[in-house]
Amino acid sequence: MNQLPTLDASAARAAAQSHFRTLRLGTPFQPRIDALARTNDWYNWAGYRAPHSLWDEELEYFAIRSQAALFDISPMTKYRIAGPDAEAFLNRVTLRDVTKLKSGRVHYTAWCDDDGFVLDDGTLFRLSPTRFRLCSQERHLPWLLDSATGFDVTVEEETEAVAGLALQGPTSFAVLRDAGFAGVERLRVFDLAEFPHDHGTITISRTGFTGDLGYELFVPADKALSLWDRLILAGELRGIRAIGYTALNRARLEAGLIVANADFTTSQHAIRADRLRMPDEIGLGFMVDLQKGHFNGRRAIQGARAKRRLRHVLVGLEIEGNIPAEHAIVYYRKSQEVGLVSAAMWSPMAKRNIAIASLARPFGDTVVDDLWVEIYAMRELQYQKLMKRAKVVQRPFIKLDRRTANPPADF
Amino acid sequence: MKSWDAIVIGGGHNGLVNACYLQRAGLDVLVVEKNGWVGGAATSRELTPGFLYSNCSYVCSLFRPEIMRDLELPRFGLQVISYEGGAVFTRDGDYLANYRDHDAHRREFARFSRRDAEAYDRYSRDVTRQCRFIQPLLMRTAPDPTSFWPRDLGELLYLGRKFAGLTPEEMALTLRFWTMSISDFLDEYFETDVIKANFALSGIIGTALGPMSPGTAYVLLHHYMGEVDGSVGAWGYARGGMGAVTKALAASFQASGGTIRTGAEVDHVLIQRGRAKGVMLADGEEIYGKLVVSNADVKRTFLKLVEEKELPDVFLRRVRNFKIRGSSGKVNIALDSLPEFPALPKDSPVYRGDMHFTDSMERMERAYDDWKAGRWSADPFLDMVIPTTLDPTMAPPGKHFMSCFVQYAPPKVNGRDWTDADRDGFAESVISQIAEYSPGFRDRIVHMEVRTPREIEAEVGLTEGNIFQGELTFDQLLFNRPVPGYAQYRSPVTGLYMCGSSTHPGGGVMGAPGRNAAAEILRDLAKPTKHMSPAHDVI
Numbered sequence: 001m002n003q004l005p006t007l008d009a010s011a012a013r014a015a016a017q018s019h020f021r022t023l024r025l026g027t028p029f030q031p032r033i034d035a036l037a038r039t040n041d042w043y044n045w046a047g048y049r050a051p052h053s054l055w056d057e058e059l060e061y062f063a064i065r066s067q068a069a070l071f072d073i074s075p076m077t078k079y080r081i082a083g084p085d086a087e088a089f090l091n092r093v094t095l096r097d098v099t100k101l102k103s104g105r106v107h108y109t110a111w112c113d114d115d116g117f118v119l120d121d122g123t124l125f126r127l128s129p130t131r132f133r134l135c136s137q138e139r140h141l142p143w144l145l146d147s148a149t150g151f152d153v154t155v156e157e158e159t160e161a162v163a164g165l166a167l168q169g170p171t172s173f174a175v176l177r178d179a180g181f182a183g184v185e186r187l188r189v190f191d192l193a194e195f196p197h198d199h200g201t202i203t204i205s206r207t208g209f210t211g212d213l214g215y216e217l218f219v220p221a222d223k224a225l226s227l228w229d230r231l232i233l234a235g236e237l238r239g240i241r242a243i244g245y246t247a248l249n250r251a252r253l254e255a256g257l258i259v260a261n262a263d264f265t266t267s268q269h270a271i272r273a274d275r276l277r278m279p280d281e282i283g284l285g286f287m288v289d290l291q292k293g294h295f296n297g298r299r300a301i302q303g304a305r306a307k308r309r310l311r312h313v314l315v316g317l318e319i320e321g322n323i324p325a326e327h328a329i330v331y332y333r334k335s336q337e338v339g340l341v342s343a344a345m346w347s348p349m350a351k352r353n354i355a356i357a358s359l360a361r362p363f364g365d366t367v368v369d370d371l372w373v374e375i376y377a378m379r380e381l382q383y384q385k386l387m388k389r390a391k392v393v394q395r396p397f398i399k400l401d402r403r404t405a406n407p408p409a410d411f
Numbered sequence: 412m413k414s415w416d417a418i419v420i421g422g423g424h425n426g427l428v429n430a431c432y433l434q435r436a437g438l439d440v441l442v443v444e445k446n447g448w449v450g451g452a453a454t455s456r457e458l459t460p461g462f463l464y465s466n467c468s469y470v471c472s473l474f475r476p477e478i479m480r481d482l483e484l485p486r487f488g489l490q491v492i493s494y495e496g497g498a499v500f501t502r503d504g505d506y507l508a509n510y511r512d513h514d515a516h517r518r519e520f521a522r523f524s525r526r527d528a529e530a531y532d533r534y535s536r537d538v539t540r541q542c543r544f545i546q547p548l549l550m551r552t553a554p555d556p557t558s559f560w561p562r563d564l565g566e567l568l569y570l571g572r573k574f575a576g577l578t579p580e581e582m583a584l585t586l587r588f589w590t591m592s593i594s595d596f597l598d599e600y601f602e603t604d605v606i607k608a609n610f611a612l613s614g615i616i617g618t619a620l621g622p623m624s625p626g627t628a629y630v631l632l633h634h635y636m637g638e639v640d641g642s643v644g645a646w647g648y649a650r651g652g653m654g655a656v657t658k659a660l661a662a663s664f665q666a667s668g669g670t671i672r673t674g675a676e677v678d679h680v681l682i683q684r685g686r687a688k689g690v691m692l693a694d695g696e697e698i699y700g701k702l703v704v705s706n707a708d709v710k711r712t713f714l715k716l717v718e719e720k721e722l723p724d725v726f727l728r729r730v731r732n733f734k735i736r737g738s739s740g741k742v743n744i745a746l747d748s749l750p751e752f753p754a755l756p757k758d759s760p761v762y763r764g765d766m767h768f769t770d771s772m773e774r775m776e777r778a779y780d781d782w783k784a785g786r787w788s789a790d791p792f793l794d795m796v797i798p799t800t801l802d803p804t805m806a807p808p809g810k811h812f813m814s815c816f817v818q819y820a821p822p823k824v825n826g827r828d829w830t831d832a833d834r835d836g837f838a839e840s841v842i843s844q845i846a847e848y849s850p851g852f853r854d855r856i857v858h859m860e861v862r863t864p865r866e867i868e869a870e871v872g873l874t875e876g877n878i879f880q881g882e883l884t885f886d887q888l889l890f891n892r893p894v895p896g897y898a899q900y901r902s903p904v905t906g907l908y909m910c911g912s913s914t915h916p917g918g919g920v921m922g923a924p925g926r927n928a929a930a931e932i933l934r935d936l937a938k939p940t941k942h943m944s945p946a947h948d949v950i
Contacts, residue, residue: 020496
């Protein structure tokens with residue numbers, strides 16, 4: 001039995017055993033969030049205990065639009081990608097041209113498998129010429145490592161090491177300025193910069209998932225609580241509020257942004273082959289840069305475009321009335337089933353009934369008239385069935401000048 | 412002289428499932444069982460006072476819910492308690508656990524490899540896709556590709572359409588999956604040896620193949636197709652041991668008017684002018700029946716219970732060549748207290764799940780090398796469970812029953828029959844492996860039952876002790892199981908049917924062969940099958 005050598009036991013590995021006792025981890029901000037959680041309304045975000053709401057999901061939404069909302073994004077998957085070939089590597093993996101992404105800038109991008117189906121979307125932060133941070137919903141370490149063969153680059157997962165906060169809303173700039181982050185007024189949309197904090201540095205970018213004026217802050221996990229306290233203190237008179245996902249999800253829908261595995265199924269999770277989607281089928285075709293040279297999925301995407309084999313299209317819908325059409329079936333001429341609504345709400349900002357839907361082409365693409373949604377509204381144990389007209393509209397559903405204004409307004 | 416409508420030889424789970432369905436169709440059915448109890452390889456036996464032994468099969472997942480429903484097994488006392496985890500112990504004093512919670516599972520894998528932890532989703536997606544392809548085939552009679560009967564053509568078309576419905580990539584993966592080794596398959600997803608060993612074990616259980624032998628990937632799939640009360644892929648313990656499954660089946664059978672005779676060993680099937688007329692028992696008693704169904708494996712049925720002259724040459728040769736190789740044994744142990752595993756935290760759910768000690772692919776393959784050389788494995792692969800951590804009915808308070816499935820054990824040792832000394836040596840290889848990870852283990856042993864292929868064949872009747880009544884390799888699946896031309900539960904002898912795991916879809920406590928055979932028999936008798944639920948949809 002002992003003909004094989006004993007492996008080296010790792011103390012760190014043994015110390016990590018106890019995770020089975022806590023199935024949902026807390027983030028580095030958890031002590032502060034727990035203290036504010038009046039509703040105790042939690043959900044599982046990638047193995048973390050995250051709040052659906054903290055005290056009132058309606059008011060939490062209005063904190064985003066009228067004040068400053070603090071949302072813990074620590075569970076978001078984060079990869080640190082560095083090395084002389086980091087740019088070339090990311091150019092090969094992702095759809096957009098990374099050579100055009102300057103240091104100190106962020107772009108929204110996506111990446112595909114070899115068949116051109118979308119693995120995920122996310123944000124790519126260029127921290128320096130050779131250092132990047134890739135943030136996403138799902139996990140991709142094997143894909144990134146396998147794709148790195150032949151590149152002088154390191155890929156490390158840093159989800160637990162780096163905590164993140166989104167500070168979103170009209171007063172968010174004023175909160176950061178009052179908190180003493182000197183120079184934050186110089187950040188334009190999609191800019192990022194490092195700022196001193198608690199004997200260290202943090203990264204602040206003018207980005208977000210709300211379509212509003214807002215920032216995202218990345219901080220080493222051990223400095224997370226001091227950052228939270230610094231913001232809350234500075235924001236006291238600016239109406240700063242911690243919020244949960246329900247409020248954020250409303251804001252992102254108004255902004256017309258999609259969520260992986262809510263508005264489309266990522267290719268590594270799609271069990272049914274017809275659920276796979278190419279970038280053009282989920283509204284991300286604009287990212288595909290065929291001029292930049294080879295990238296994962298390029299040939300397949302090019303082929304599908306040439307052969308017109310793109311079967312779906314993701315659209316924004318404006319639906320008559322005010323009853324949200326969540327997961328409603330979309331019909332052509334009230335009879336032919338042509339798609340499904342993946343997210344819907346009555347928008348307090350747009351004062352419209354809005355939705356994101358996936359339709360089978362040509363519907364939503366060249367045929368956009370005579371589209372209807374069938375809403376099953378459960379009211380006191382009865383479905384009120386409504387057939388409402390839907391109009392294909394541009395996303396975002398709302399456009400706020402304050403999001404892009406320079407310098408940012410001092411509310 | 413009474414003539415039964417049907418005589419079922421063998422009271423294993425498939426024999427009982429078959430008998431239940433026939434009885435409920437209005438037939439007058441007799442089950443004859445050689446042992447003094449029913450159950451076949453799904454039994455609970457009190458081998459030492461106070462301890463119930465699941466002494467053959469030991470966990471439950473594959474049993475089809477449609478059958479449980481039709482035969483009202485919950486009403487007749489069947490409860491399955493699912494367990495939450497399991498582990499492979501590593502030689503450096505640690506372990507790799509499997510947890511039901513997706514994120515706990517990922518974090519556990521990340522202790523060994525962050526990359527492999529994140530590779531699990533893609534692995535899981537691909538295995539799920541394959542399971543969804545196979546699962547609907549379990550509860551259907553395999554088509555005969557040489558037949559032009561409309562039903563066979565229809566079934567072939569169904570199979571063809573299912574296959575054609577796959578994308579080219581999926582088709583390639585499916586063909587690879589059915590033929591490749593589990594080791595090669597896992598290499599496409601994982602890099603860490605212990606993680607591969609953790610998954611590979613499902614590819615070799617019950618199979619006389621090593622993890623590097625082609626065909627073992629499919630065996631893994633076979634183990635993934637189960638569920639416990641709707642929880643897909645879950646495994647559990649039958650409360651009261653695996654005998655609870657056959658106890659409930661027997662109760663259901665008797666409640667619908669069926670008759671069971673235990674202690675009635677069949678010597679041979681009575682055949683007159685090419686037609687089965689009944690059975691002759693070992694004591695010379697003749698029992699007559701309009702048809703005979705054999706729950707015994709295909710070799711035992713046609714090489715021992717039927718005279719050779721009644722069978723066509725080609726059929727006989729194929730039955731002789733059917734691969735039903737002995738590869739495993741069991742060591743069942745009564746313990747006076749719960750063993751401790753210093754590697755495991757005391758509150759670990761792993762104690763309640765399946766435990767293993769083979770932490771590398773090489774060790775697994777080496778264990779198989781011993782089998783090829785005609786020896787039991789010096790460093791065996793164990794699938795070990797302690798059902799009494801969840802089911803207090805099987806042992807006195809504070810005491811425990813432990814089941815160790817052991818691989819590999821050859822049907823013959825160095826070409827000769829097993830001796831008692833061999834059996835003791837085999838047991839020692841198991842006990843010494845456990846004791847290495849659990850100090851003081853030997854002192855806790857109250858009683859032990861050791862079953863090599865010799866004991867399993869002698870008592871349960873499984874040829875060479877093969878738990879699946881024949882290897883689950885692609886050449887012996889679907890319309891080739893057990894032999895080409897006879898995959899629809901019928902045999903060359905009119906009125907003699909097969910219903911054991913030698914037939915499609917194969918082994919495990921699944922019940923599907925028994926059910927499918929009943930459907931074919933009722934079709935031949937032009938009896939309705941309305942009491943048989945169709946297979947659940949897979950959408």
